[in-house]
Amino acid sequence: MRERRRIGIMGGTFDPIHHGHLVAASEVQSRFGLDEVVFVPTGQPWQKGPVSPAEDRYLMTVIATASNPHFQVSRADIDRDGPTYTVDTLRDLNAVFGATADLFFITGADALAKILSWKDALEMLSLAHFVGVTRPGFELSDAHLPADTVTLVEVPAMAISSSACRERVAEGQPVWYLVPDGVVQYIAKRGLYRGESPV
């Protein structure tokens, strides 16, 4: 048996969670032999505009990940007051999983490009190994990052974004097969993205 557990962390606003997030997490889980991937919905994402209520984003993430035995969801970021900083996420999850686990933080190419603008970025990069994944429309590069902090991984291309899903719902277009079936139904049940909620 392997001594150290390998835990993936997929942070995101997940407004809503879509198949691009799920494919990226599944591919990295398989490629790195991760014991589990913990999805961590943001509380207050300070680099984004207004977002849907945290409980709605959390519940959509639970619905989307429930069928995969490797996937879990953490409330760490939505239960912490104030803006969400990944340096805090990683401190909290290192405390939860302990010294015998290695953390792998998964980011898409767009997020990786901006990662040095994140709070306490150099300290944050020391708290996990970062995995940058390909995303259609964005260049995947680690040229701006310290050596040995990130591994770049090609994942199946899914040209899906949460903002495009929100726009489709607002315009009455379907999001079937862009997001999991249960998430389509949750969006309809809660009336998300139809004008009352931020798009």
Ligand SMILES: Nc1ncnc2c1ncn2[C@@H]1O[C@H](COP(=O)(O)OP(=O)(O)OP(=O)(O)O)[C@@H](O)[C@H]1O
């Ligand atoms: N289609 C995709 N392929 C690969 N990675 C993705 C994809 N969509 C999002 N990601 C990554 O998932 C993480 C969380 O993304 P987020 O929840 O902000 O979704 P988003 O689709 O980028 O949202 P929005 O369109 O509202 O900006 C980020 O690291 C992002 O780069």
Ligand SMILES: O=C(O)c1ccc[n+]([C@@H]2O[C@H](COP(=O)([O-])O)[C@@H](O)[C@H]2O)c1
């Ligand atoms: O730590 C930061 O300052 C920081 C700034 C922007 C984004 N992040 C994290 O990056 C992940 C993706 O965020 P987002 O806004 O693209 O959904 C999520 O886990 C965020 O908490 C973190």
